[in-house]
C-alpha cells in the first residue's frame with residue numbers, strides 16, 4: 001500500500017504580469033492524468049505575493065482549478081525572506097497574514113500509512129515562534145511514523161554542518177533549531193523547491209530532493225549548476241513499510257524561460273562569478 005504525492009514548485013504566477021503562467025496549463029493536465037492523492041506546492045506560488053494579494057489569490061485559484069486535493073507552503077516571493085538576509089521584502093506578521101488569508105495556513109501535517117508528511121515555512125521559521133511551535137508539536141507527535149518534510153528552501157546546499165549564509169539554503173540557525181526538534185532522530189526525507197534545479201541525493205542520512213521549477217530555470221551565466229536545470233515535477237510514493245520512492249517527471253512541453261533573459265520579472269540578475 002502506498003500514498004502518491006505530486007510535488008510541484010516555483011510556479012511564479014501572476015494575473016497582472018503572467019510571464020510564466022503559460023507553463024501551468026500543461027502541468028495541470030499532467031497532474032490530472034497522474035491523479036495523485038495529494039498535490040504539495042513547495043512555494044514561490046506567486047510572482048510577487050510578498051506585496052500583492054492578487055498574485056496570491058490567483059495562485060490559490062490556479063491550485064483549486066486542478067480539481068485535486070492540495071496543500072502549499074510559502075516561498076520567498078510569497079511571504080518575503082529571512083530577516084538575516086539583505087532582502088527588499090523581509091518576512092513580517094503582515095506578510096504571513098496575507099498568505100494565510102489568500103492561500104492556506106503556513107504549514108500542515110498529514111498522516112498517511114507509515115509516514116507523517118509535514119509542510120513548513122522556511123521563510124519565517126526563525127522569526128515566527130508560533131509556527132516553530134506547531135512544527136515541533138507535529139514532529140513530537142509523529143510517534144513511530146517516518147517523517148518527510150516539504151519546504152521551500154533546501155535544508156542545506158551540501159552538508160548539515162555548512163555555515164554559509166546566503167540566499168539558497170535554510171540558514172544555519174533555523175536549520176539547527178529544526179534539526180533539534182527531531183531529538184535523536186533525523187527527518188527521513190526533505191523535499192524542497194527554490195533552487196530551480198533538480199537534485200536527488202542522500203546526505204547526512206537524509207534523502208534530499210530538490211524539485212524542478214515549473215516557471216523558469218536560471219541560466220548558467222547567472223547561477224552555477226549544482227543539480228540539473230530542467231522543468232517538471234516530482235512524484236513521491238510513500239509506502240506503509242517505510243520505503244519512499246521519488247520519480248522525476250521532466251516536462252519538455254513547458255517553455256524553458258531563463259530568468260536571466262527576463263529582467264521584467266525581478267530586474268536584471270547578477271552574473272555568476
Ligand SMILES: [Fe+2]
Pocket residue numbers: 010012043044075194195196213
Ligand atoms: Fe522560485
Ligand SMILES: [Fe+2]
Pocket residue numbers: 043044075076077152193194195
Ligand atoms: Fe524561492
